Amino acid sequence: MGTQREASLDLPTLTPPTRPSVADQVFRLLQQRILTLELPPMTKMSESDISKRLGVSRQPVREAFKRLERLGFLVIRPQSGTIVSLISEEAILRARFIRTALETQTTRAACEVFDSDDIAALQDLIDQQATAADDNNAQLFHKLDEDFHRAICARSGHDYVWDLIHDHKAHMDRVRMLSLSSRSQKLALQEHVAILAAIASGDSEAAAAEMTRHLSRIETLIEQIKTQNHDWFVDTSA
Incomplete structure (x- = not known):
């Protein structure tokens, strides 16, 4: 059996986040509004409109949209826009x-x-x-x-x-x-x-x-x- 060697990796020291990221905050806010039906099924949404209303860039809104789509709460259609999904x-x-x-x-x-x-x-x-x-x-x-x-x-x-x-x-x-x-x-x-x-x-x-x-x-x-x-x-x- 060969001699085991400890791997030498040049990795940065990570700093744990002390608060939710902007994308997390946007996600939680939109999910809550969807679950309480303040944003009912078939409501049209846009990254630009949400980002303006929340005073954030479009990137965290885009990330939140993708998470909500994966969970089945948004339907994202590049050509026709994003809507809150129907209840399944x-x-x-x-x-x-x-x-x-x-x-x-x-x-x-x-x-x-x-x-x-x-x-x-x-x-x-x-x-x-x-x-x-x-x-x-x-x-x-x-x-x-x-x-x-x-x-x-x-x-x-x-x-x-x-x-x-x-x-x-x-x-x-x-x-x-x-x-x-x-x-x-x-x-x-x-x-x-x-x-x-x-x-x-x-x-x-x-x-x-x-x-x-x-x-x-x-x-x-x-x-x-x-x-x-x-x-x-x-x-x-x-």
Whole structure:
């Protein structure tokens, strides 16, 4: 066997970024506007217009557009412009499958490791959700809903799972925002209460079942939302 030698590489010292890049900020802003439907499907967008409105060069906007296209939220046609994509039922169901597979496991893990402080933290989020639902504050409820799911991942010791879920679940978020009536918020709240109760009891099978039931409800909403907002969905009838 030959003598092993340590490779001699002339590499620069990298400085970790201390804040998000301009492209990251543009991406997050536009993605949020798309998910909350402030930029609804079929909205026309242009690099030049966005760059002027944000006071940035076109390069970070171009990068943000490409990221949003890869995730399925923009359709970029060089000859005819860029538009916000239609909502894809297929993408929603894929996202639901990924979330269910991952979150049932983090919920099982939570049953093994959660202590009284973890339970109290989730209960506090549920209490805040109850207030938001009473006020019919859909935007705040949606944020607190996300905080609840993220907290289960993080407090069970698997915070990296939320990073995997985050971009995929975005396709579910547009439908969620369309469906977050006062009644829907209160139903989601009841499901969160059931999930937390199962975790607190240490019953991993019940907790996983409650999480599966909660995430699967998106399937019953799709047809209802499609009927009310048909022009915003990909036409699969052909």
